[in-house]
Amino acid sequence: MNSEHICDISLAITGSGGAGSITAGELLLSLAGKNSCFGMMRRSFGPQIRGGEAAALIRISHRAVECMNDSFDLLLALDWNNADRFAEEIALRPDSLIIADPAAGDIPEAFQELGVEIIEVPMKALAKDITAGRPNMVALGLLSHWLGFCSDEAGKLIDQVFGRKGEEVTGGSRAAFTAGFTEPLIVAAREARPRPERGDPGNRGTRWHFNGNQGCGLGAIRGGIRFAAAYPITPASDLLEWLSPRLEQLGGSLVQAEDELASINMVIGASFGGVPSMTATSGPGLALMTEAMGLAVASETPAVVVNVMRGGPSTGIPTKSEQVDLNMAVYGLHGDAPHLVLGALDHADCILTTEWAVRLAEALQTVAIVLTDQNLAQSTVLIPEPKYELPEIPARVIAQPTDGYQRYEITDSGVSPMAIPGTASSTYVADGLEHTESGKPSTAAADHLAQLEKRSRKIQSFDFGGHWADIRGVGQTAILTWGSSSAVAREAGARLRAAGHEVKVIALRLLLPASPEKLAGELENVSRILIVEQSHSKQFHHYLRAFYDFEADTRTLARPGPLPITPAEIVEKIENWS
Amino acid sequence: MNSEHICDISLAITGSGGAGSITAGELLLSLAGKNSCFGMMRRSFGPQIRGGEAAALIRISHRAVECMNDSFDLLLALDWNNADRFAEEIALRPDSLIIADPAAGDIPEAFQELGVEIIEVPMKALAKDITAGRPNMVALGLLSHWLGFCSDEAGKLIDQVFGRKGEEVTGGSRAAFTAGFTEPLIVAAREARPRPERGDPGNRGTRWHFNGNQGCGLGAIRGGIRFAAAYPITPASDLLEWLSPRLEQLGGSLVQAEDELASINMVIGASFGGVPSMTATSGPGLALMTEAMGLAVASETPAVVVNVMRGGPSTGIPTKSEQVDLNMAVYGLHGDAPHLVLGALDHADCILTTEWAVRLAEALQTVAIVLTDQNLAQSTVLIPEPKYELPEIPARVIAQPTDGYQRYEITDSGVSPMAIPGTASSTYVADGLEHTESGKPSTAAADHLAQLEKRSRKIQSFDFGGHWADIRGVGQTAILTWGSSSAVAREAGARLRAAGHEVKVIALRLLLPASPEKLAGELENVSRILIVEQSHSKQFHHYLRAFYDFEADTRTLARPGPLPITPAEIVEKIENWS
């Protein structure tokens, strides 16, 4: 095992349906938390709806990590049924290790070819001897020993998790864990290797454990969302499911709609009623929402849409990640329809960005689309409690009762005070037809221009402050990226710096409106720019070209999903610039 | 009246509902055709659904014209009811002329301010004396005299048009016409002015009289469309209405769908069945179609969508024109979804571009969006018979019965032979999920990449020939534009050339894929570029930036609708470059 990874280990647990690889993975990540580590976990499933093979892809480290590593140090296979399905997701190196059950048969060719060292542990047989013992708990024991985790903590965790299932299950799980933890084959193999340098113990402060969807949910309610409308779609469903009881707890509600056309219109209706409102969806659903998003823009009704990107086009690869709805989010509305597009950069940033988006949508009375992706949404992290500060953002400007109220009044800021139903004497009719200041439909050129300018100005002239991008490091080389590629780029940046390169990593959080002056400022002394994105057609690159000027030598690292971009790919591209 | 306009006169006829201004305008344009002229006519209506005030905006010229002129030489008002509604559309000059009925009361301030000469003709009173005589026919007579048209031709036309309504109506119309034609006030006023130089008589060849919607319809059926699905929307409805009986005549059919989601999916279904298929819509409808257009892209099913742009955003200004669905057409699909976007440049070009689009969609098994706008769609022209030649384009590649047929086979061209239901032994399942060559759903990175590349390559590597743009003139100054602004830019180009400027007018017909090398070639010696478009947010400009490099001094003339951009605006921008 590569010593540079000793305090940063990537491991995969695979197994067929029901073998419990995901459960084992989850417990291992929790244990990592209890052992002062940080970590991250992705799940990968075969095509079956349920019960097919599954892989837990885990990274455990002594520092907070925000993306997966390039390759895996260790693969534990509960069995080999269809495990080759995961071969491309679990890149092993010649110095990686495989732990497998000899009873599971031959190791698939895809893994064998590498000449990786294999430790055979009869997990099934060990479990069989234990009442209610399961091989995945043996595996958890093996891995916990390998990682040097505390077995007491593991016991407590098992009690906590399986407690409800009764004595037998809990006891069996504990026993199976111990069988693995103390298995001589592993103990010996471990001893034969350099003990992992535990290095500095991780930050002992509070750790947060959540996935990107939950992060967005939290950001949304922090921002003030109290109504949501929902139509399920992978990988956004669990964000909606997370919101439902929590909105209710906060005195709000979530309504399951008949389709996305309904859900976005419900959001607009609720927001017209004065309640900050949102929905969440993914590409195909966002496509169905663009017409109504135009209505929200034209009628100046705040609305937030979290779009969790997945592989496209069309139904594409719903369970995998890609950064390919940028085009639609930025340009997908008909007519000249200025709105906001934000992209969350990592798990913690899902909270910040969504809260910011809600506040901006409310302040600017427009649509804010938050882009995340399956990578962020459905992987969990174990990180220090995220802290952030948002700039002051005014709340929705509410009209006080006035006679002669003009809903679409031309104001300096471009924001027209909004009357909320219930307010006496300020009744008005919101309209998607072009209108005068009072809201009367109008086809006059002057009214159209005035309202177009107002809707554009309120966004263009707003001071978005320093949150438009997240910038790390300095140097003449810049990596310019967005979304979930940002964490990868940051890790690449750190590695490049460690190797003596001066690299600046710029991740755009605010995509629309664009911030050309701010970026130009950041690029002043930059001579090389690498644009990184997970899209075959280079959507981000074309977006940048449309709104920004680049003088430096600009190149792209763009490729489609489903495999995430790795830090190594970025490092290589920079190192072999020439 | 300005002598430079003598052979190119712009006139407007306004009146309240039922006054017959549109009928008079239509007859005048027909008469122009019979008098060896060319021309164009737009209609403008007040907000009432029916029966409100209406204006016929007409340009008559001895050469073919493709856009309206900057201002109007003559305004004939049948009455002044709400005529100020049209004031901004009917720009008069101090040397313009107004013909009005003294019985109609005071001339609205908007028109009075200019100090325009006014001829008062008691049209109502003249008509009153004639059984079944109507003031609008008096007006037709006045204007025909003014234009030097042949009164015999007018009589024949009246017989032809009103014949069905019986003797009384026909006779009354003829008599009213004559009353106007011979009205001493007009005869005298006309004599007091320089007789219009008739110049070279216009091309005496066959003239075509049609609007842009009809042009698209003709192009579509020439291209082979035999099925259409329809959901009405202004200003695309009359294209669909035009198609319905004609498709039936050609052995095809049109189905009225319940909504746009249905219409686009019907199109895809029919095309899957082997029948070239299309629909037509406008912004809000296109928004509802993007999800299914992604399906057509992913499943590689040819589909054509004509989108007639109107004022946006949202419901916007449905009856007026704007070039603001470019963003959505180019970028509106989720995922990486390469497809075709074409823009028709003028009325004749509606035919060419739509035929081309159908053939390309069929050859490349993808979605082709044709953009036109209300300007083109609902104005009629009287032009020489349009002739054009399209490059050779292969028909849809049909799979012959084969065992082991692979629908999504990787081929050199990127085009995979398509089996049509009914073909034995080549059954397959079209899929919007990512798939292998055989069509089996797949989440594998290699399959995804292979299919993404294929779908992109078939378009990128196709030789689109010389039709990517329409280029007029040479020079160091280029006007770069698209859609209905093209005819305006061409007229501006002609004027600038007449004034001694060397100007090249480049109108992009093929918008996606972009043609960066071809445009770069055209811009080689260009030092100044003016980008012209009718959009507040400069959609075309941003589109160009995203896909093309510009070295010249590049400026924009971009403004929203509803008023069309005029040749004079462009001329001014170039002349005052500095």
Added chain:
Amino acid sequence: MDQAAQQIALTPKDFKSALKPVWCPGCGDFAVLNAITKALAFMGLPREEVALISGIGCSSRIAAYTSVYGFHGVHGRALALASGLKAARGDLTVLVAGGDGDGLSIGGNHFIHACRRNMDMTYIIMDNEVYGMTKGQASPTTAPDWADSKLTPHGTGIRPFQPAGLALTAGASFIARGFTGDPNGLAKILVAAIGHKGFSFVQALSPCPTFRPEQMLWKHHVKAFDQEISSNPVEAAQRIQADDGMSTGIIYQNERPVFRPGTGVDNGMGSIESEFTI
């Protein structure tokens, strides 16, 4: 005069806005507007506590002609917009109005789902059996042999929907039909519909003299249902089927649980944030 008394004193005219309708002379929609404003005045509802939501179409323009809160949304989505508003603002009286195309063609899905969901709101379809706004195409209530649209030159050849029947099967808890030739009758129906707890559906036969001039004869065919309001869905279904679609009155009313999401009680964020910590 105290405030309540002041509100009761509102006349139908007070519920009209200053805008002049764009409707053609003789359009039935004027009478729907009159009936709504009459009903609201009669019920003594404060203007600011009423919202009228509409889609796109001639009829959908109606929102702008009233003086209550309004939203003129996009085509076919009025019910969804209204459902969101009502979910978030249960205190408001929510009315929805629009055309047969808006409600039964593009909006058909929201129609059946709104009936099923049974939120407390009133939906008025201003049925002229045609798409007026787009210049006269067949709608889902158009007879199959109406051949005056260029889009379907031989007629649609398709059996029309019976909106009341569809509403019943989909779950509406109040169903009525009115006629613009009898605006007082329509206003009375609206009072009952707005008063009903749950989703009330009112089909207002509203002629389009411009594209369906033959509808000017409706006044000779329209008659009152000769039966009492039914609370039995089977009976109501029979009555709707047996009728020629021209009988007016309240057909069906049967209160059932109203959908009201959330409790309105805010228990605070505290426990939510703590879920994230391990």
Added chain:
Amino acid sequence: MDQAAQQIALTPKDFKSALKPVWCPGCGDFAVLNAITKALAFMGLPREEVALISGIGCSSRIAAYTSVYGFHGVHGRALALASGLKAARGDLTVLVAGGDGDGLSIGGNHFIHACRRNMDMTYIIMDNEVYGMTKGQASPTTAPDWADSKLTPHGTGIRPFQPAGLALTAGASFIARGFTGDPNGLAKILVAAIGHKGFSFVQALSPCPTFRPEQMLWKHHVKAFDQEISSNPVEAAQRIQADDGMSTGIIYQNERPVFRPGTGVDNGMGSIESEFTI
């Protein structure tokens, strides 16, 4: 053997593709697949003259498991896709299949309009009263008190649709219900449905053991309708209302004009181009 004889010799297995279904063990959808392939084999239809169109959902995956022409479209639009196909290719036998979410939630509008339009095709809703593919949310046929979805933790509180009733009111001319526990019975129903001239609707009760394990008890509740096929819509409506939704058999059949656009006769372009000249 001549070609006709060869075709008749096709077995159900010949109508299956080589793909292994992604369905969970015990999923009812396997039986729908079997019933379809049995029906097609029984009817002796050539594979290439049949098209099976579906949307998105576990059930909608079915298209890929047959060996006829297929289109796995987008969520909720299968009927529209199929209607276009049938309009352009009246010669094909068109089947449509998908889930209760696909057909009654997002696809509800196409469902009622397809019933109304009465094109000659067969639509099978594989009803498991849940969204299987997205991991178990309530569908429009879910009981209001089913509280196992995190999206609606207290249940939807909304009355479910009765698909057969909706189909009837919307205009379907053939309505039946089958059960995957009786694949032969379902196959027989499908033979009748495919044979029917017009829009035939078959609700196939198809349990989802993964998200609705309690549906494994359906086999104890399902029974045959004890009445003959009705051709009277009022009678059929009553029968559907009176039933608990668990009776199987053909409920209603009543042939009425089938919608077939166009004549198929090509009279050439000539006169069209000449319209443009003056």
